Amino acid sequence: MEIALPDLAATMALGARIGGALKPGDLVALSGPLGAGKTELARAILRARGVMGDVPSPTFTLVQPYETPGLTIHHYDLYRLKHAAELAEMGLEDALDDGAALVEWPERASLPGEMLMVRLSDGTAGRKAMLEGPARWAVLERAHV
Numbered sequence: 001m002e003i004a005l006p007d008l009a010a011t012m013a014l015g016a017r018i019g020g021a022l023k024p025g026d027l028v029a030l031s032g033p034l035g036a037g038k039t040e041l042a043r044a045i046l047r048a049r050g051v052m053g054d055v056p057s058p059t060f061t062l063v064q065p066y067e068t069p070g071l072t073i074h075h076y077d078l079y080r081l082k083h084a085a086e087l088a089e090m091g092l093e094d095a096l097d098d099g100a101a102l103v104e105w106p107e108r109a110s111l112p113g114e115m116l117m118v119r120l121s122d123g124t125a126g127r128k129a130m131l132e133g134p135a136r137w138a139v140l141e142r143a144h145v
């Protein structure tokens with residue numbers, strides 16, 4: 001599924017759809033070059049789950065946890081990941097055991113299991129998202145208007 005993201009309102013709307021469908025154990029990979037809109041989409045997903053405060057980019061902390069009603073969500077940014085073992089130290093498996101994870105720069109590590117892959121880009125035709133994932137994520141398509 002391909003979705004145009006011409007402005008932040010479009011990113012918020014996509015975040016609301018993904019956020020609404022998010023369940024424990026879900027991994028959402030946010031892929032794309034610097035500035036493609038990965039953090040903005042993570043922010044939109046967290047906002048949709050009721051996060052009111054600041055949602056900083058976890059560029060330096062690598063991971064930021066959020067308690068949302070009914071679901072713990074860990075927001076990762078693997079850009080500065082030095083070696084794959086670091087990810088285990090940051091508790092991704094545990095994060096997925098008791099909640100969901102949003103992962104920027106997923107290609108920096110070998111991530112476990114199934115995931116919703118969101119490929120963000122900002123080309124001459126504007127910003128867009130390409131979504132790909134297991135069948136259960138087809139709910140995003142049905143929610144499309």
Ligand SMILES: Nc1ncnc2c1ncn2[C@@H]1O[C@H](COP(=O)(O)OP(=O)(O)O)[C@@H](O)[C@H]1O
Pocket residue numbers: 005006007008009010011032033034035036037038039040041104127
């Ligand atoms: N859909 C969008 N429309 C307009 N600006 C956007 C959109 N998505 C992101 N931006 C802006 O682009 C810049 C980079 O976004 P960011 O989410 O930090 O990128 P990334 O995390 O992929 O490096 C920010 O200033 C952000 O507000």
Ligand SMILES: [Mg+2]
Pocket residue numbers: 038039057077104
């Ligand atoms: Mg970012």
